[in-house]
Amino acid sequence: MRVVVDGVSKTFRDKKGKEVTALSQIDFAINKEEFVVLVGPSGCGKSTLLNIVGGLLSPTEGGVYFEGLSAKQDDPRLGIVFQEIALFPWRTVIDNIAFGLEEMGVGKKERLEKAKVYLDMVGLTGFEQAYPKQLSGGMRQRAGIARALAIEPDLLLMDEPFSALDAQTRTLMQEELLTIWSRTRLSTLYVTHNISEAVYLADRVVVLSRHPGRIKEIIPIDLPKAGRDSEEFRVPFDDYVKQIWNLIRQEAEDALKEG
Amino acid sequence: MAEPSKKYIKNKVAFLETKVPGYASLLGIAVILLLWELICRLEWVSPLFLPAPTAILTTGWEMITQGDLLQNVGASLYRIVLGFLLGASVGIAIGLALGFSRWAEAIGSPIVYSLYTIPKIALLPLIVLWLGIGELPKITIIALGVFFPVVINTYSGVKNVDAILIKAAVSFGASHMSVIRKVILPGALPVIFAGLKLAAGTSLLLLVAAEMIAAKQGIGSMVLHYGNLMLTTKLMVGVVVLSLLGLLFNRGLQWLENRLLPWK
Numbered sequence: 001m002r003v004v005v006d007g008v009s010k011t012f013r014d015k016k017g018k019e020v021t022a023l024s025q026i027d028f029a030i031n032k033e034e035f036v037v038l039v040g041p042s043g044c045g046k047s048t049l050l051n052i053v054g055g056l057l058s059p060t061e062g063g064v065y066f067e068g069l070s071a072k073q074d075d076p077r078l079g080i081v082f083q084e085i086a087l088f089p090w091r092t093v094i095d096n097i098a099f100g101l102e103e104m105g106v107g108k109k110e111r112l113e114k115a116k117v118y119l120d121m122v123g124l125t126g127f128e129q130a131y132p133k134q135l136s137g138g139m140r141q142r143a144g145i146a147r148a149l150a151i152e153p154d155l156l157l158m159d160e161p162f163s164a165l166d167a168q169t170r171t172l173m174q175e176e177l178l179t180i181w182s183r184t185r186l187s188t189l190y191v192t193h194n195i196s197e198a199v200y201l202a203d204r205v206v207v208l209s210r211h212p213g214r215i216k217e218i219i220p221i222d223l224p225k226a227g228r229d230s231e232e233f234r235v236p237f238d239d240y241v242k243q244i245w246n247l248i249r250q251e252a253e254d255a256l257k258e259g
Numbered sequence: 260m261a262e263p264s265k266k267y268i269k270n271k272v273a274f275l276e277t278k279v280p281g282y283a284s285l286l287g288i289a290v291i292l293l294l295w296e297l298i299c300r301l302e303w304v305s306p307l308f309l310p311a312p313t314a315i316l317t318t319g320w321e322m323i324t325q326g327d328l329l330q331n332v333g334a335s336l337y338r339i340v341l342g343f344l345l346g347a348s349v350g351i352a353i354g355l356a357l358g359f360s361r362w363a364e365a366i367g368s369p370i371v372y373s374l375y376t377i378p379k380i381a382l383l384p385l386i387v388l389w390l391g392i393g394e395l396p397k398i399t400i401i402a403l404g405v406f407f408p409v410v411i412n413t414y415s416g417v418k419n420v421d422a423i424l425i426k427a428a429v430s431f432g433a434s435h436m437s438v439i440r441k442v443i444l445p446g447a448l449p450v451i452f453a454g455l456k457l458a459a460g461t462s463l464l465l466l467v468a469a470e471m472i473a474a475k476q477g478i479g480s481m482v483l484h485y486g487n488l489m490l491t492t493k494l495m496v497g498v499v500v501l502s503l504l505g506l507l508f509n510r511g512l513q514w515l516e517n518r519l520l521p522w523k
Binding site: 054055056077078079080082084086088089090091099100103104131132133147151 | 421423424426427428429430431432433434437441442445446448520521522523
């Protein structure tokens, strides 16, 4: 199975009615069991691209398709983890996690059992009956991740999932995400503006430029998936970070000036 | 050698967390009732104009045991409950439609907003003309009065549901009906409840107005009747019953809200 982003462009009209190109001719693919990270300066359209892949936005040109799904499956299953977390405040944690299964028509007993598996996997054991409001930011996003995993998606999409968390929680969540990912090995598209996070998590990093959003370079991270933050790989790790930062730096400065 | 004096830092905002004993909330009411009773006992005011609280209480008891107070209350309850349920359910249904469908919004919202400003009491003679003087016109006017605040609150509640939650639901495969039932309705519920509470007051007002215009039974007609006969104490019993009814109504809605919105 492969997910192909094929010639995707997106233009918006701004308030004055002027056409703005957010994305221009984006081509890349996400392979089976591959973790692809999109990075770029703010305003490069990386979230726009993720929304298009996630079916929440229509591209102006081009399209996104899945290759090699079994013939009997009609629609590819997408599990999205939102930057805003987007748990339903009126549902308990377990019911939030079971939401996607519920919409798939899975019976009550089975979906609660499944939801429990993923609830345990993200470390929320004991919080089944809590409401999102009662949880900390990190725990809420764990529930958000469990909700996306529970439907056993063909593609997992994560839109800056940890950007609302504090730095310490974020580091822990990155580690946990890696552990969970090595257990599920889902094809993943992950958006972030944090370069170390990208190098830490990715099999390949897609670097986007802005005005218009274009692929600047695709960088395979040639390090073992586990233990990248160990002393052994400090030098190559930092080299990757530097390489990507150099690609982005000029544009990030431009973005800052524009406010 | 003298010990150096210790200077502790005081919490200067402790007043924000002052604890108040439970009986404090009854204090004001108790004082007013006592003063009222006193004024009546000292005969500063004739009981024709202001009967004493104790007199109202005993008369009320007599009206329950020997009179037809319960029958009147029953008639009023029937009208208000039916009218409220009718107005609220139609209001919520139409409000959801207005908020969800762009077509319904474009066509429906000008109609709702232009009718909303009419004081519903002004429609009472018209409704009596159309529907006669039975139960139907009374229930209709109450339903109308409840409908408007509920429809407008439901509509704005739906508009305020976070778009990201709708996107999240759709991304997990939710159908339109599922989105309405599982996301939009619960998301709008807090605002809908604000509308229901607003409507509770309106419904009581319209109940009394309708019963005063044309009814043989009901608290409104009872109050008017005793007013005409200058039986002030019995009139006051009616007023007290109305205030209790309003209180009961509000508490009931509050209870329901707490039950339905445990996540707030």
